[in-house]
Amino acid sequence: MDTTFIPFHRPTIGDEEMAAVREVLESKWLTTGPATVKFEREFAQYLGAKYALAVNSGTAALQLAANTIGLQPGHEVLVPSFTFTATAEVVTYFGACPVLCDSEAGGFNIDVADAERRVTSKTGAIIPVHIGGEPCDLDAVHSMAMEHGLHVIEDAAHALPASFRGKRIGTCSPLTAFSFYATKNITTGEGGMLVTNNEDYAERARCMRLHGISNGAWNRYSREGTWFYEVLHAGFKLNLPDILSALGSAQLRKADQFLQRRRQIALRYCERFLKSEELQLPPPVAPGSEHSWHLFLLRLRPATLRIGRNEFIEELKKLGIGASVHFIPLHLHPYYAQTHGYKPGDFPNAEDAYSRCVSLPIYPTLSDDEVERIIRTVEQVVSTYRRTVVAVA
Numbered sequence: 001m002d003t004t005f006i007p008f009h010r011p012t013i014g015d016e017e018m019a020a021v022r023e024v025l026e027s028k029w030l031t032t033g034p035a036t037v038k039f040e041r042e043f044a045q046y047l048g049a050k051y052a053l054a055v056n057s058g059t060a061a062l063q064l065a066a067n068t069i070g071l072q073p074g075h076e077v078l079v080p081s082f083t084f085t086a087t088a089e090v091v092t093y094f095g096a097c098p099v100l101c102d103s104e105a106g107g108f109n110i111d112v113a114d115a116e117r118r119v120t121s122k123t124g125a126i127i128p129v130h131i132g133g134e135p136c137d138l139d140a141v142h143s144m145a146m147e148h149g150l151h152v153i154e155d156a157a158h159a160l161p162a163s164f165r166g167k168r169i170g171t172c173s174p175l176t177a178f179s180f181y182a183t184k185n186i187t188t189g190e191g192g193m194l195v196t197n198n199e200d201y202a203e204r205a206r207c208m209r210l211h212g213i214s215n216g217a218w219n220r221y222s223r224e225g226t227w228f229y230e231v232l233h234a235g236f237k238l239n240l241p242d243i244l245s246a247l248g249s250a251q252l253r254k255a256d257q258f259l260q261r262r263r264q265i266a267l268r269y270c271e272r273f274l275k276s277e278e279l280q281l282p283p284p285v286a287p288g289s290e291h292s293w294h295l296f297l298l299r300l301r302p303a304t305l306r307i308g309r310n311e312f313i314e315e316l317k318k319l320g321i322g323a324s325v326h327f328i329p330l331h332l333h334p335y336y337a338q339t340h341g342y343k344p345g346d347f348p349n350a351e352d353a354y355s356r357c358v359s360l361p362i363y364p365t366l367s368d369d370e371v372e373r374i375i376r377t378v379e380q381v382v383s384t385y386r387r388t389v390v391a392v393a
Helices: 015-027 034-047 058-068 086-092 112-117 138-148 199-208 242-252 255-273 309-318 334-340 348-356 368-385
Strands: 051-055 076-080 097-101 123-126 151-155 175-179 192-196 296-300 357-360
Touching: 015 034, 015 242, 034 051, 034 192, 034 242, 051 058, 051 199, 058 086, 058 151, 058 175, 058 192, 058 199, 076 086, 086 097, 097 334, 112 138, 123 138, 138 151, 192 199, 255 296, 255 368, 296 348, 309 357, 309 368, 348 357
Parallel strands: 076 097, 076 123, 123 151, 151 175
Antiparallel strands: 051 192, 175 192, 296 357
């Protein structure tokens, strides 16, 4: 039996990415410059959005979005508990309070009805997260936000290229934050993008991402630039260097190809695991919507197995398959428990999803043989630890 380790993730980097980075190195312009401007233009065109602002992480994109809407101390922002800490963390940068919300029953994305119950006079925004690349119910999010006068910032770290009811994620809300971290559907190693159709938002974000300096400051050392600049705001240092932007442009040209392969793998997983009563498949997307398949979130049915989720992952690892967990709900982490008083049991749907979920490898360079081996290994672990029901005479 082949026990060569199949990692949970490996980046899909080819000759095109190598050539793009080499071109930037040979140009002698390493930081934010023409390659970044090009990447922003291509990214906006790909989504069908007006403005795309490249930054050094998805967290930075969320930070810029929060600044753009004028988040202030004392404000509250609705965020899911079932997400990575960055979603809520950025709220604290401004002295505001992240208000955690439960997940949908039987799913992963934010429960909008639960979020609405947590709205107060201090609530200023909601940050829905498209977990694993499954689009949130943005109709419900926007309806609730409009009724209560809330800003909407989409955390689309997992959602390139996903769509909701025929519209690309990135064109549905006033502000959307993407991530290009090493494991994402396209990567720049570290990086992100803030997308908007609002010119005022774009101008504010463009200025704030580089120290609050007047627009065009990045090219002040070029032949076309000028040494003179003005500091308009106390800004941030969030710009993306050209080396990483070149990598991003090369990856973006393959985004549809990457998605096609991810879909193929997800379909094979679904077809095979559908037959197992011990396993639960990812939730279906809304009609007319498309999953990006950043993650394949399989769930165990504990009553049918003699081992728990943690042991299940360890068994996969012993057999050469890397798997992970997305996510540990924020209310279970010490910071959120100690700072905001959250405790186990506060968000039962998020805890249910967390306690049962296993993220399987899903990336373009997985071969058909590797996908088959992953499936057979999952089936083997299920078969070995299946709870036997003894009939009573």
